[in-house]
Amino acid sequence: MNLIRSELMKIRTTNVWWLFGIGVLVFTALSVTLWIFAGNQLIDDASSNAVFQPPPPEFEMSPEQLAEAQRQFELQHDISRVLSGAAAQIYTSGQFFGLLFVSLLGVILVTNEYYHQTATATFLTTPQRTKVILAKLGTASLAALIFWVGTTAISGIAGSIFFSSKGYSSQLGEWPVTRAVLMNGLAYGLWGILGVGLGVLIRNQIGAVITVAAGYLLGTYVVQIAAFLASQLFKSDWVQKASVIWPSVASEAMVSTEPIFSNPPPWWVGALILIGWGLVLGLVGTLITRKRDIA
Amino acid sequence: MTLTEDGQIVVSGLTKHYGKVKAVDDLSFAVRSGRVTGFLGPNGAGKTTTLRMILNLVTPTSGTATIGGQRYSDFPHPVRQVGAILEASAAHKGRTGRNHLRIMCAAAGLPLSRADEALELVGLTPAAKRKFRGYSLGMRQRLGIASAMLGDPKALILDEPANGLDPEGIRWMRDLLRKFAGEGRTVLVSSHLLSEMELLADDIVIIANGKLVKQGPVETIVNGISQAERVRVRTPDADKLAQALAGKATVTQENGVLLVTGIGAPAVGEAALRAGVVLHELVEERPDLEQVFLELTAGKAGIR
Structure with a gap:
């Protein structure tokens, strides 16, 4: 407990936390606005009285294609499904950048010790290094959860106002929506842990920050595009499903009520994979720190 | 002497290899409490590595180091047993000196008010709420000493504390360490400034190439050699x-x-x-x- 208090003080007594806080809040506000606009469109479409019109004969659709088109149409006009999908998106707004900032916070919590040579003071005060790393893991996920509470408060208020203006309930009581919000919190906590683990692996602060940011921002697209191309090439979609092992894809899968690609991995696969990453990186980080000479 | 042999430091058979280089080679010596012991050696002799092994920051290849009979890593509250200053520039540059100490207090389970007391002790109270970035070298050394004093320890270990201090600062440090030893505590100070050690130390330990060259009271060594x-x-x-x-x-x-x-x-x-x-x-x-x-x-x- 003393150690977590000490680590929280480390975060609080420098500028990083509020700079990151502002960053996360701005991105959350932007993305909540976008998702509300998108959700508005989807809900309007779904609640219109349109009926399925078979396409004109010149499209020459097979009966299977016709059935598939009708199924898609019905999905888009299933109002309760559209509502909960939109609600999950809105209430987890800002996740993409939020997770990046939270993992960077974890990275900095470790690399600062080397960058500013405070590792000496830290390990002199607490020579039991495992405890120090555990405190950092706990502190990073705690700070991450605070970010989650903040972003969820913004999107929760904005979203509730939006839904009531459309004449619907806030949707927060719907299990898929509640689940998405909770899973979002789990994702925040786990990304804080991933950050600490990566910070131990890459001691150089600038190197670690660049690696995490690039791996997160570019890596996500590279992995998704590669998985898509591979699935086209091999004519099977398990390759595409496998892209969920990449942590940022896993966290997207966790919060979606919808498939993020065809035949989706269920949300709990995403959660398990991310927990696995957190455990592996947290463990590796602890073992390395126990052995490392502080010079 | 109020604290008897409580804080005695015993190094035995301490060895550290970095690849093929033997930074410290089967080093043994004892540091008595109530006296100031100078730890001398040319640059690269292995002084810093030895001190870091005593403090569990560097893992020895073999051998042990104990303080008052216990290894550093076995102390539940090491800050209350040993105070250490290893490098002057060791605080976050964007953090105030006071917060740096308060963070250590929190981790060590000491009341946060100890931070202010320690700052007072080293005369740094006026700069307590200034960021570390703006500290002069002398102020950084004083902050280092304040951090070493936080837990009112029985032993002090200092690596080249006089580096970068002006003559007045050196004199202040010397008086402080003498007073500390006078209270029966153990003081181990490394240095390559020999003239400074002659004024300060009661005992000296001399190493070169990671090996012990000589240890004993200053007079005995000076008289015995030449x-x-x-x-x-x-x-x-x-x-x-x-x-x-x-x-x-x-x-x-x-x-x-x-x-x-x-x-x-x-x-x-x-x-x-x-x-x-x-x-x-x-x-x-x-x-x-x-x-x-x-x-x-x-x-x-x-x-x-």
């Missing part, structure tokens, strides 16, 4: 006196001053009288620590 006493003679008739002494002693001339080894000052005086040479100065020079040190570590300061 039996060859040196007599310094100033005379207007240097050549004549040098001739008179030839055969009895070794004489070297330096800027009109004769340095005589092999015989004592009375013998030099007698010889001068017989030769009819006027003396302006006749002094027996005791070897200082610097000479002893150079003698002991000569040729051992290999480049690493």
Whole structure:
């Protein structure tokens, strides 16, 4: 407990936390606005009285294609499904950048010790290094959860106002929506842990920050595009499903009520994979720190 | 002595290899409480590595180091047993000195008010709420000492604490450490500034190339090494006196001053009288620590 208090003080007594806080809040506000606009469109479409019109004969659709088109149409006009999908998106707004900032916070919590040579003071005060790393893991996920509470408060208020203006309930009581919000919190906590683990692996602060940011921002697209191309090439979609092992894809899968690609991995696969990453990186980080000479 | 042998530091068979380089090689020595012990050696002798092994920051290849009979990593609250200063620039640059200490207090389970007391002790209260970035080297050293004093420890370990201090700061540090030892605590100070150690230390431990060269009280080491006493003679008739002494002693001339080894000052005086040479100065020079040190570590300061 003393150690977590000490680590929280480390975060609080420098500028990083509020700079990151502002960053996360701005991105959350932007993305909540976008998702509300998108959700508005989807809900309007779904609640219109349109009926399925078979396409004109010149499209020459097979009966299977016709059935598939009708199924898609019905999905888009299933109002309760559209509502909960939109609600999950809105209430987890800002996740993409939020997770990046939270993992960077974890990275900095470790690399600062080397960058500013405070590792000496830290390990002199607490020579039991495992405890120090555990405190950092706990502190990073705690700070991450605070970010989650903040972003969820913004999107929760904005979203509730939006839904009531459309004449619907806030949707927060719907299990898929509640689940998405909770899973979002789990994702925040786990990304804080991933950050600490990566910070131990890459001691150089600038190197670690660049690696995490690039791996997160570019890596996500590279992995998704590669998985898509591979699935086209091999004519099977398990390759595409496998892209969920990449942590940022896993966290997207966790919060979606919808498939993020065809035949989706269920949300709990995403959660398990991310927990696995957190455990592996947290463990590796602890073992390395126990052995490392502080010079 | 109030604290008896509580904080005695014992190093035994301590060894650290970095690849093929033996930074510290089977080093053993003891540091007594109630005294200031100087830890001397040329640059690269392994002083810092040894201190970091005592403090569990560097894992020894073999051997042990204990403080008051316990290894550093076994102390539940090490800050209350040992205070250490290892480098001056060791705080987050965007954090205030006071917050730096408060963070340590929190981790050590000490009341946060200890931070202010320690700042007061080292005279840093006016700069308490300034960011570390703006601290001068002397202020950084003082902050380091404040952090070492947080837990009111029984032993102090300092690595080159005089580095970068002005003469006034050095004097302040010397008084502080003497006072600390006077209260019965253990003080181990590494340095390559020998003149400083001669004024400060009661005991010295000299290492070179990672190996122990000599340990013991300062006087014993200084006296024990160089039996060859040196007599310094100033005379207007240097050549004549040098001739008179030839055969009895070794004489070297330096800027009109004769340095005589092999015989004592009375013998030099007698010889001068017989030769009819006027003396302006006749002094027996005791070897200082610097000479002893150079003698002991000569040729051992290999480049690493």
